[in-house]
Amino acid sequence: MENHFYRDTWAEVDLNAIKHNIKQMKMIYQSPKKVYAVVKANGYGHGDVEVAKAALEAGADQLAVALLDEGIRLRKHIPDTPILVLGRIRPRDAQIAAWHNLTVTVFQADWVVEARQYLHSNLNVHIKFDTGMNRLGIRTAAEAYDVLKELKSTSIEITGVYSHLATADEDERTHLEKQLKRFRQYIEEFKPQLPEEIEFHIGNSAGAMRFKDSMYDAVRFGIGMYGLYPSELVKEQTGIPLKPAFSLISQLSHIKKINPGETISYGATYTALEEEWVGTVPIGYGDGWIRKLQGFEVIIDGKKYPIVGRICMDQFMVKLDRYIPIDTKVTIIGENNGEFVSTDDVANHLETINYEIPCMINERVPRVYFE
Numbered sequence: 142m143e144n145h146f147y148r149d150t151w152a153e154v155d156l157n158a159i160k161h162n163i164k165q166m167k168m169i170y171q172s173p174k175k176v177y178a179v180v181k182a183n184g185y186g187h188g189d190v191e192v193a194k195a196a197l198e199a200g201a202d203q204l205a206v207a208l209l210d211e212g213i214r215l216r217k218h219i220p221d222t223p224i225l226v227l228g229r230i231r232p233r234d235a236q237i238a239a240w241h242n243l244t245v246t247v248f249q250a251d252w253v254v255e256a257r258q259y260l261h262s263n264l265n266v267h268i269k270f271d272t273g274m275n276r277l278g279i280r281t282a283a284e285a286y287d288v289l290k291e292l293k294s295t296s297i298e299i300t301g302v303y304s305h306l307a308t309a310d311e312d313e314r315t316h317l318e319k320q321l322k323r324f325r326q327y328i329e330e331f332k333p334q335l336p337e338e339i340e341f342h343i344g345n346s347a348g349a350m351r352f353k354d355s356m357y358d359a360v361r362f363g364i365g366m367y368g369l370y371p372s373e374l375v376k377e378q379t380g381i382p383l384k385p386a387f388s389l390i391s392q393l394s395h396i397k398k399i400n401p402g403e404t405i406s407y408g409a410t411y412t413a414l415e416e417e418w419v420g421t422v423p424i425g426y427g428d429g430w431i432r433k434l435q436g437f438e439v440i441i442d443g444k445k446y447p448i449v450g451r452i453c454m455d456q457f458m459v460k461l462d463r464y465i466p467i468d469t470k471v472t473i474i475g476e477n478n479g480e481f482v483s484t485d486d487v488a489n490h491l492e493t494i495n496y497e498i499p500c501m502i503n504e505r506v507p508r509v510y511f512e
């Protein structure tokens with residue numbers, strides 16, 4: 142894909158890394174077991190269409206998104222592969238999903254009653270059970286009987302049954318075991334009423350990477366596909382070698398020497414104690430590089446330098462140790478001459494999880510793809 146942009150800040154997405162990570166999963170889940178590439182939220186900020194295509198090329202079997210809109214967008218570029226919409230769609234949009242050959246998630250009897258009024262062609266659905274996440278899903282056997290009753294004599298076909306794990310990345314397994322047990326019980330109870338050719342799945346990346354014997358027919362591989370570990374524990378316990386796909390790059394737009402006593406940026410929160418070289422980097426909170434990242438470090442020529450003063454909407458300043466020419470590469474996330482700033486480093490600074498970091502770098506930052 143050609144990229145046209147005129148700014149000196151961009152994100153690089155390594156599609157080879159995506160392929161490598163999918164291949165790691167496909168070594169564990171060989172056919173007939175399936176790997177879903179989860180590309181919701183614009184492929185966790187990496188770019189949904191590009192990531193989906195790379196994942197499919199590397200052996201992913203199916204795709205999953207959160208929203209109907211995301212599914213429709215993907216379907217325009219990927220005509221045949223099954224795409225599962227993980228969130229609830231509006232019943233009145235059921236026919237839209239059917240037209241685009243999208244599989245939707247169902248867990249409410251009332252949804253079926255309303256949706257069938259709008260449906261005049263076949264719609265594939267996966268039934269979702271809530272086994273302990275308490276977000277979406279059928280919570281009791283009685284609810285399940287209601288849903289299955291309403292699904293009879295409709296053009297809706299059940300092609301899967303699934304649930305979602307809340308704590309698969311954690312050491313403590315009590316909640317996980319409870320969820321797996323509930324899922325097993327639901328399957329035992331309802332299997333006789335379900336079509337024979339049907340997929341059961343419960344695993345996200347953490348579940349898939351840690352508990353392959355409990356994952357049934359398919360896994361929904363999200364964060365791991367992007368080369369990030371769901372937690373340190375998953376990284377250490379599994380030893381599965383993932384490659385991060387996301388880097389964030391900029392270039393120095395200005396450099397100057399400031400005098401002792403001079404301050405930097407809004408609020409004059411940073412004061413130079415001596416003569417200091419200060420560079421300007423053209424990315425800010427308007428791009429998703431938020432003000433809480435003040436004090437974090439970026440890499441230039443293999444050396445880390447701190448962000449000083451408040452981060453502005455479009456720019457921030459770094460304290461340098463010497464003159465560095467304008468246009469020199471600044472690595473904000475990624476590798477630069479042997480030095481490395483990881484997505485996890487950014488997440489740790491912000492006291493959040495790595496999932497949030499590529500998602501928060503918004504569409505103002507162009508994505509550049511390479512293999």
Ligand SMILES: Cc1ncc(COP(=O)(O)O)c(C=O)c1O
Pocket residue numbers: 179227305344345346347361362363364365371
């Ligand atoms: C229902 C569902 N399945 C699978 C995933 C993928 O999870 P992960 O990115 O941890 O692999 C998600 C993501 O949050 C999800 O909501």
